[in-house]
Amino acid sequence: MSLSLTGIHKSFPGENGAPPLKVLAGLDCAVEAGRLVSVVGPSGCGKTTLLRIIAGLEPADRGRVLWQGAALAGPSRRVGMVFQQYALLPWRSTLGNIELGLEMAGLERDQRRAAAREYVEAFGLAGFEHSFPHQLSGGMQQRVAIARTLILKPELVLMDEPFGSLDSQTRDAMQEFLLSLWQQRQDTIVFVTHNVDEAVFLSDEILVLSRRPARVLARLEVPQARPRDRTSPASNDLRRQILSLLKQEQVGLV
């Protein structure tokens, strides 16, 4: 077991005297090192909150987050996070954004440049080294964001709907790209998504969350070997199973 969450509670204070909003109430889960695990769940159930707690951006009210047996105190280079909205610094070029974490790590300029150039190459960003984020397509911006995180070689990578705002073709390409990266790197990925197809295509394992307050409804293994066929019967069965779980959760919401 490498990432383990036990009894995580989190609520946000209600606005103008409303009762507090319970987002997580005793969530338990575990992710084995080296796996790619997706998290799906109804909208607003607390998936982003969960990732932010793991990343150390938000404290849990109660409960324990352990990575490799030790608690993480605040954000750390060992845990990387990729955001849905890319969160690139608009005043930095592609290279500048990718180098950002290396600057913080205290690397010399030449070393940073060399490392960043390698990532530019590997991420298909050659020719756009000096472009600002607003000059890049959505898919390219997301590649810069992923490169910026992975260049620090985090052991655990958290991704919050990273491909959520891409068109479906770009999204498919990015999924393949992510898989090829992950297969080379052997890091652990927790991948939040709305998109059940995406979870089924990418993951070793899928965690289905309940509606708010979120707990783990089901933990499903995805045994198919890669490369996967998005429309194989096994994929379809799994998809159907997840969708029906999610549908039951929606019923209670009306």
Added chain:
Amino acid sequence: MRLGRWWLPLALLVLWQGLCSLGVFPPYKLPSPLAIIAGLVDLASQGMPPGQRLHWHLLYSLLRVGAGFAAAALIGVPLGLIMGASPRAGRLVSPLIEMLRPVPPLAWIPISILWFGIGLPSAGFIIFLGAFFPIVLNTIAGVTSVSPLLVEAVRTLGAGRREIVRKVLLPGALPNIFVGLRIGLGIGWMTLVAAEFTGVKSGYGLGYMIMTARDIQRPDEIMAGMAVIGLTGLCIDGLVRLLQRRLVPWQ
């Protein structure tokens, strides 16, 4: 097209010159544009008072504005960054700023003469006050306009507080900081001339030059001095805009 933008002011100048040549306005009240140009030449060649030529007045004025403005920027930008980045610091300092801000810079002239005497420190202080508040307030607005998401993203990349300020809040606030600098410089320049009417006795400065011209009834030189003030203000603003385009290229 280019002429299209300028035809109204040009037409007014021609009209003004025409009315003056016809004797509609007495020259001791409103000199004609040509007389003002002649006054400008006098200021540049003979000087006012005689011997103290225009470029020296201009230099002294620029020096005063430069000193006051530099102090305002050097204190205002860091203070604004701190106040914007830390809500606690913001709450601590902002009542003080809100209390001092409504006092017009010129109302500080008497006390500033008392404190600093007559000369560069006193004029610089007045300009400092005029430029300081817009710089601080715009810097704060710039910091608070930076998306918290960017701060979180760099925290996950290992940034500490100082790096957040240096690598995210400062560049993110830069467009607003430039707004503050431009407004501050504009106000500083306007304040300067008024400060020189009273607060300067060194014999140099555009405000001092204009007051001397008034004392000996030279409306042409008064208005030439006003024109120099306006054109210099325009040039300074143009320089800041140029700097802005260099430093904020992503906008």
